[in-house]
Amino acid sequence: MIKNFLSLIILSFSIATFSQETVLSFNNDLKTSSSDIKDVIPVVNTETNEIAFFVADAKNVYGYKVDANFKVIAKITSEEKSRKYKVLIGSSASKNDSYRVFLTDKNQNNFAFVNFSFKDGATSLKEFSIGEDEEFIQTVNSKNQFYLISGSKLENHLYLYSFDEYGTPIKNDIDISALRFIDYKGKNTNILSFLITGNDLKKFEENTPNSIELTSEETKMFVRENSIFFTLDHHKMFTQVLEIDLDTYKADSFQFNKPALGEKAKRTNSYLNGKNIFTIAVTKDQFSVEILDFETGNLIKEYSASKDEEITFKNTAIIQEGGMYDAYRELGKTNRFLKRISKGNSGISARKVNNQYHVIIGGYIVQKSSGGMMMPFGGIPLGTIGSATVFFNPTQIAFNSFSNNKTTRIESLFDENFNHVEGEIKENAFDKMIDFKSNNKGSTVFKYKDFELVI
Incomplete structure (x- = not known):
């Protein structure tokens, strides 16, 4: 929840017990501008259970790192905001205390990531691209790693991009040439026609x-x-x-x-x-x-x-x-x-x-x-x-x-x-969130271990 553009309160809704509690509250004390907060972006480090929150307004991005006990342990401010990239597509966390937020433009043709290094107190933006004949399909976050999936209908090729420690994309060609798929009539078809449809998968x-x-x-x-x-x-x-x-x-x-x-x-x-x-x-x-x-x-x-x-x-x-x-x-x-x-x-x-x-x-x-x-x-x-x-x-x-x-x-x-x-049928975590979120329009819901959290 964004309260008076200053405070963040994080509520935990247990999936198993359906209980609710406030686990963290702190002031966004890095923010000095008068512009409204646009969004809060949570990134969970699945190895350490730390969470990085990136609070964005029209001018800057403010980063807070929270440990597994929900204590703020690091802060960072970034002016690395490109108006070109407005759609969030994923994130990653590294062992050197840095977090990356990956973005694309509204046409999903150009890509970039912002690297937030809490260790060095520095941020940077790096652009990257996929092949000209490829179309963006989806992304994966697994074990703190980010993957980008793309494909080419014309060539019936599927690609999975991984990223090294410097953020350099590595293109992996997924061999699907021997795999058979059928359409609704039972005829052999190109699986890319199902994955690339013009609608977000x-x-x-x-x-x-x-x-x-x-x-x-x-x-x-x-x-x-x-x-x-x-x-x-x-x-x-x-x-x-x-x-x-x-x-x-x-x-x-x-x-x-x-x-x-x-x-x-x-x-x-x-x-x-x-x-x-x-x-x-x-x-x-x-x-x-x-x-x-x-x-x-x-x-x-x-x-x-x-x-x-x-x-x-x-x-x-x-x-x-x-x-x-x-x-x-x-x-x-x-x-x-x-x-x-x-x-x-x-x-x-x-x-x-x-x-x-x-x-x-x-x-x-x-x-x-x-x-x-x-x-x-x-x-x-x-x-x-x-x-x-x-x-x-x-x-x-x-x-x-x-x-x-x-x-x-x-x-x-x-x-x-x-x-x-x-x-x-008992209430689920979302049932309990609905009234809370309806009164707090800027809030974000995300998954953390066995809980759903709302901020």
């Missing part, structure tokens, strides 16, 4: 709450341990997966069967969580959810319901939320649920909390108004200035979509063997 963090608006995307990216997974749900009967190993830069592909119902469905989808993949198929008459082992593809559990049946594995009412006329409604019958989710974009999300799986099943229809298509996520553009970009801060994007839900959905609880369990 969304990435997801493990066990962070995600709305159906996000998870209903046909192409998604996950980072687990030291691998990148792209999931493709364009085909009704298969989820296709591209895996890239960040240690070897080797690529592999495999696929998972979707429910047999998918052959009749307008849309099917999937979602990765831990060692499992959750798949869904929906028609106007019934829906089916299957949970598969991610290593073997074997079916673990299946749940389904038809329009004339009660959904016995739900822990909530059938909820319609965020429509054009009613903000919240409960629908009594399964046929009304199926009618709504089969017309739009269907999706499923899963996260593990306190040894139980919280699964959301549903769909949404993009609302229209006289002024054209409504913007998702409460009017927040996804590739904009600040930390809320689909490249830099997926937790913030998840919160924005979650707090502006426009879905028809049910929510369910399952034990570790995926047996349905009775019980009330």
Whole structure:
């Protein structure tokens, strides 16, 4: 939270216990100008658990380093602000007490990073570029390292840029020539046509709450341990997966069967969580959810319901939320649920909390108004200035979509063997943040260990 442009207060919302506490409060005493603060950029050092906060106004960037006990231990001021680079795409932390913030321009053609050295008390900006025939796809932050993903549709080449200790980009060619992918008709196709679409590809963090608006995307990216997974749900009967190993830069592909119902469905989808993949198929008459082992593809559990049946594995009412006329409604019958989710974009999300799986099943229809298509996520553009970009801060994007839900959905609880369990769906960390953040427009949500933090 930015309070009177001077103070930073950091609240911790525990994912496991749903508790809330203030863990840090300090004055932005480096700031002397009268210009308003535009954004706060958090960068977490995953090895030391230190956090660097970069507070930006129209003229300068002010850096504060906080240790694992939430004590301010270093400060720095930077005048290295280029108006050319306005979109945050990632960050990295090094062992020599420096942090880098990576940026691109609004057209995603030019790139740069600002290096903040708390050790030397100095900052610097360095520009870099990708190939002329390449298009920017996404970024990865893993083990304090930053990676940039690009590709060429024309050549069917995928590239992963890593960066050495001086920030020099190293171009790694990911060999995908032997990997086969199919389009929605089952014909061989170029995977770059799925990864480069003109729409920013969304990435997801493990066990962070995600709305159906996000998870209903046909192409998604996950980072687990030291691998990148792209999931493709364009085909009704298969989820296709591209895996890239960040240690070897080797690529592999495999696929998972979707429910047999998918052959009749307008849309099917999937979602990765831990060692499992959750798949869904929906028609106007019934829906089916299957949970598969991610290593073997074997079916673990299946749940389904038809329009004339009660959904016995739900822990909530059938909820319609965020429509054009009613903000919240409960629908009594399964046929009304199926009618709504089969017309739009269907999706499923899963996260593990306190040894139980919280699964959301549903769909949404993009609302229209006289002024054209409504913007998702409460009017927040996804590739904009600040930390809320689909490249830099997926937790913030998840919160924005979650707090502006426009879905028809049910929510369910399952034990570790995926047996349905009775019980009330508890508030998640985002639920507790909504009221706080709505009163503090400059705040930023980010992930820190097993907590969601808001500043």
